[in-house]
Amino acid sequence: MKSLKTILFSLLLGFTTTAFAQKGTTMKLWPNTPEVASTDEKDEAEMTVYLPDAKKATGRAVVCCPGGGYSHLAMDHEGHQWAPFFNTQGIALIVLKYRMPHGNRMVPMSDAEEAIKTVRRNATEWHVNPDDIGIMGFSAGGHLASTIATHSKGDAAPNFQILFYPVITMEPGFTHMGSHDNFLGTVESKKEMKKLESEFSNELQVNRTTPRAFLALSDDDKVVPASNGFGYYQQLYKHDVPASIHIYPTGGHGWGYRETFEYHYQMVFELKAWLKSF
Secondary structure, eight states: OOOHHHHHHHHHHOOOTTTOOOOOEEEESOSSOOSSOOSOTTOOOEEEEEOOOTTTOOSOEEEEEOOSTTTSOOTTTTTGGGHHHHHTTTOEEEEEEOOOOTTOTHHHHHHHHHHHHHHHHTTTTTTOOTTOEEEEEETHHHHHHHHHHHHOOGGGOOSEEEEESOOOOOOTTTSOHHHHHHHHOOOSOHHHHHHHHHHTOGGGSOOTTSOEEEEEEETTOSSSOTHHHHHHHHHHHHTTOOEEEEEESSOOSOOTTOTTSTTHHHHHHHHHHHHTTO
16 A cells, blocks of 8 residues: 555645546657658657646646667656646646667657757647747656757757756766667777767767756666766756756666656656746
């Protein structure tokens, strides 16, 4: 049985999946030909749009990038299960099924950028403020989200970022090598690889225009060391970018929205508070 504390938290938060159900609308990201072709023609990018009640809409939206080491996607606990949390706060959630890179980093990057552009194109219809669109990512999806936050410009650039146990650096010894290899692919020389590793080690790409950030990590994460997120936070702080970091004592890797994560309720309260802070 659930503890009284857990039950009270569920009632107070008002966004558990049992208390609130929101149907999403799934659409092809690229109705015609993708901007960047994938070697896997069967791998199609999609986005599922979860909109809050129009009367409760705040104008804020979040594009969500699930993780999976750039080889697959954890679409449920790092994607769809978050819809009630955001929708009950009047925030639209757009869960992105981005294509796998297969060594071509521009494939998932173009998908993430197009998702943000699509939200902006539909801002009026979806009751979204085009200047209040964030990107959220988990693990390798956190690398994709932080890549967009530090590299993208214009209509493709997010206004804020939410990162859970993210892969940030591409430096061997600190990165998640599966994500590293799948994202960067193979190149002809070590020099060229070093250049790519530097370019997509996103802690090195932070500047004063990088959007504000929320980071959530586990101290005992053995898959993606917490040093990834902490190093990113240090650079955000150094460049005067507003950021909030939360390192939980345990939890390992990949907990997403799972209530089995020991610090689940603490995490969602802290994220909710952060979202209200700006």
